[in-house]
Amino acid sequence: MTKKNYRILRPALLITVTVLTVLTYAASAKLRGSKTADAKTQNLANPSSVKRAAYVRRSSLSPKLVWHLDALGDRLEKPGRERLSITGTLARAKDSQTEAVVSVFEFPDRLRLTIQKGAQTRVILFDGEPARSAANSLDTAEQDLIETLVYGTAEHFFATQMQGMATRFLGSRFRIDDGSSADYSGPYYEVYKVADRVKTSLDEREQLKLYYFHSETLLLERVSYEINRNGSIVNVEERIGGWTKEQDQQVARRIERFENGELIFVLTVHTSGLSSRADDGIFAN
Numbered sequence: 171m172t173k174k175n176y177r178i179l180r181p182a183l184l185i186t187v188t189v190l191t192v193l194t195y196a197a198s199a200k201l202r203g204s205k206t207a208d209a210k211t212q213n214l215a216n217p218s219s220v221k222r223a224a225y226v227r228r229s230s231l232s233p234k235l236v237w238h239l240d241a242l243g244d245r246l247e248k249p250g251r252e253r254l255s256i257t258g259t260l261a262r263a264k265d266s267q268t269e270a271v272v273s274v275f276e277f278p279d280r281l282r283l284t285i286q287k288g289a290q291t292r293v294i295l296f297d298g299e300p301a302r303s304a305a306n307s308l309d310t311a312e313q314d315l316i317e318t319l320v321y322g323t324a325e326h327f328f329a330t331q332m333q334g335m336a337t338r339f340l341g342s343r344f345r346i347d348d349g350s351s352a353d354y355s356g357p358y359y360e361v362y363k364v365a366d367r368v369k370t371s372l373d374e375r376e377q378l379k380l381y382y383f384h385s386e387t388l389l390l391e392r393v394s395y396e397i398n399r400n401g402s403i404v405n406v407e408e409r410i411g412g413w414t415k416e417q418d419q420q421v422a423r424r425i426e427r428f429e430n431g432e433l434i435f436v437l438t439v440h441t442s443g444l445s446s447r448a449d450d451g452i453f454a455n
Contacts, residue, residue, distance in 0.1 A: 223278065234339065241420065245444060249446060253445045258439040317368060322408035337365075342358075393408040416443070423442075
């Protein structure tokens with residue numbers, strides 16, 4: 171491969187984010203259109219008129235997105251394994267004490283998160299509406315945690331496709347160095363831009379995000395975006411790794427959040443299990 175063929179992940183993609191954020195916010199409704207065979211653009215119905223779909227319909231996806239869906243498994247397409255229950259530990263960069271985590275994810279975009287630190291237990295719920303806790307309101311760090319655990323996942327990416335969020339395929343085989351190395355041996359990525367809506371707080375916001383699927387495994391490994399915090403731009407990167415098989419489905423075992431290149435937290439999954447959706451109210455109380 172010649173240097174001309176290399177696609178550079180940074181800083182080119184960061185520049186792309188800055189430029190496209192303005193364009194997307196102003197005209198995301200106009201991005202919808204017909205699918206192309208090469209998956210350059212995929213857009214579905216108006217998000218405001220679509221309810222959360224219970225399952226992913228592969229007939230609504232471009233062929234390239236179907237490959238990513240196949241790599242993940244079929245649990246997003248049919249009943250039986252909609253819930254993912256995990257136990258793990260949460261380590262925050264500025265806290266030497268780790269926290270025990272028990273969580274239940276249910277497709278699409280539902281989360282019950284129980285965090286235990288010492289003698290204190292905190293339960294946070296998210297069901298497509300602002301995240302909440304019975305004890306008191308969530309702080310910024312907790313809202314960021316919920317956004318990463320819900321919105322920074324392959325499950326959410328496919329949920330956006332069923333909800334009709336404007337999506338564009340930016341290209342194949344992006345690399346993460348500056349392109350100067352002739353013997354680059356790092357990962358390559360298929361990159362998608364999604365005009366998402368984040369609902370973790372009362373201040374619902376539009377958010378342009380880039381999703382990076384590994385070019386070989388086809389699994390999601392990175393999500394990046396910019397947020398405005400107190401008048402300053404913060405570059406957020408979420409990393410998903412440690413993919414392993416659970417009942418023939420791929421499950422991530424490590425989730426990290428970085429802000430401006432600094433690690434904020436890492437969730438390490440120790441055990442996981444899949445089960446059917448249940449009308450038991452665990453996401454409501």
